[in-house]
Amino acid sequence: MFITEIRLALDLVVPKAFRMRQILATLMLGSAMLAPNVSHASAIEDFRAAFQATEPSGQEAPGEAPEGMVWIPGGTFSMGIADPRTLPRGGSDPMPDARPVHRVQVDGFWMDTTPVTNADFAKFVEATGYRTVAERAFEVEVPGQDEPRVVDPGSIVFHHPDRVANPHDFTQWWKWVTGANWRHPEGPDSNIENRMDYPVVQVAWDDAVAYAEWAGKRLPTEAEWEFAARGGLSGKPYPWGMELKPEGQWQANTWQGTFPQEDTGEDGFAGLAPVAQFAPNGYGLYDMGGNVWEWCADWYSYGHYGVRVHDGEPIVNPQGPDRSFDPQEPGVKKRSTRGGSFLCTDQYCTRYMVGTRGKNEPSSSANHIGFRLVK
Numbered sequence: 001m002f003i004t005e006i007r008l009a010l011d012l013v014v015p016k017a018f019r020m021r022q023i024l025a026t027l028m029l030g031s032a033m034l035a036p037n038v039s040h041a042s043a044i045e046d047f048r049a050a051f052q053a054t055e056p057s058g059q060e061a062p063g064e065a066p067e068g069m070v071w072i073p074g075g076t077f078s079m080g081i082a083d084p085r086t087l088p089r090g091g092s093d094p095m096p097d098a099r100p101v102h103r104v105q106v107d108g109f110w111m112d113t114t115p116v117t118n119a120d121f122a123k124f125v126e127a128t129g130y131r132t133v134a135e136r137a138f139e140v141e142v143p144g145q146d147e148p149r150v151v152d153p154g155s156i157v158f159h160h161p162d163r164v165a166n167p168h169d170f171t172q173w174w175k176w177v178t179g180a181n182w183r184h185p186e187g188p189d190s191n192i193e194n195r196m197d198y199p200v201v202q203v204a205w206d207d208a209v210a211y212a213e214w215a216g217k218r219l220p221t222e223a224e225w226e227f228a229a230r231g232g233l234s235g236k237p238y239p240w241g242m243e244l245k246p247e248g249q250w251q252a253n254t255w256q257g258t259f260p261q262e263d264t265g266e267d268g269f270a271g272l273a274p275v276a277q278f279a280p281n282g283y284g285l286y287d288m289g290g291n292v293w294e295w296c297a298d299w300y301s302y303g304h305y306g307v308r309v310h311d312g313e314p315i316v317n318p319q320g321p322d323r324s325f326d327p328q329e330p331g332v333k334k335r336s337t338r339g340g341s342f343l344c345t346d347q348y349c350t351r352y353m354v355g356t357r358g359k360n361e362p363s364s365s366a367n368h369i370g371f372r373l374v375k
Contacts, residue, residue: 093350271342292342
């Protein structure tokens with residue numbers, strides 16, 4: 001099994017030059033590019049001009065809603081995001097992997113109103129005896145050694161460093177922790193005893209698929225996830241509208257304060273939050289921006305949008321590329337993630353903006369990645 005981030009764990013085994021691979025984007029951090037100097041009003045107008053109106057299909061629900069799900073009627077929408085850097089608090093990342101903005105049509109589907117919770121996942125484990133990827137030991141090939149190194153079960157955990165010597169060295173705040181898993185999200189000294197209504201985290205893509213099969217559901221495609229996240233809106237950077245804080249009110253669990261040292265919790269939560277703590281979007285979905293990243297079914301491919309846009313007609317029910325490609329790690333296959341997390345901030349990562357994309361190696365997990373399902 002290959003886990004990209006495991007290089008962080010092998011201080012005693014793997015030379016630093018080999019270990020410190022470029023996983024910056026895997027951990028969903030923004031670029032250092034600077035935004036051009038444009039007035040806010042002009043920037044908003046230019047941003048919105050990249051989108052056409054969402055056209056709901058009017059497709060009626062095929063029956064009574066399954067428990068905890070809502071009907072997403074489907075329709076045609078503009079998928080992707082225009083360069084957000086000139087927007088107020090738009091961050092420094094131009095999001096080139098989410099362009100060109102293009103028209104996509106999706107059929108209607110049911111979607112979980114919230115990410116899968118610890119309570120939900122516990123029922124699955126109790127019924128099946130399933131062990132997550134983070135609960136299994138695995139082997140890692142070590143250069144210069146004949147035998148692979150057996151690594152004890154564990155996962156990646158975010159830590160607040162006391163100081164940051166190099167803002168580009170993400171190993172100062174991401175650490176491999178032996179014993180970290182969905183029951184112990186921050187390591188063996190943590191637990192979920194009083195967090196059953198929190199989104200389950202420390203789940204790899206393979207774990208999400210296993211849960212989905214048990215539940216009779218599936219992971220959403222990127223197109224389905226984005227259509228649902230927009231809630232019927234078009235040309236808005238957030239699931240709730242045009243502004244990050246309309247009327248001064250936070251609409252999602254994101255990072256406030258100096259990243260990565262301190263999350264001040266101005267939105268009501270310093271760290272992960274229970275599900276459904278903020279208002280739902282236009283389709284009745286909670287937490288479509290911030291709190292936890294959510295796995296999607298698609299392979300991640302950096303330039304896929306440009307490849308599939310060729311005749312100007314809407315693309316119907318896209319399933320994503322047939323293979324993965326990330327120019328930052330060309331040899332590592334990755335699956336797409338959406339929504340951003342409680343760690344996102346305009347200082348580093350504004351991927352709580354709807355239309356932006358994330359990615360991660362399918363057998364990797366962390367304490368800011370979860371999932372929700374569709375059917």
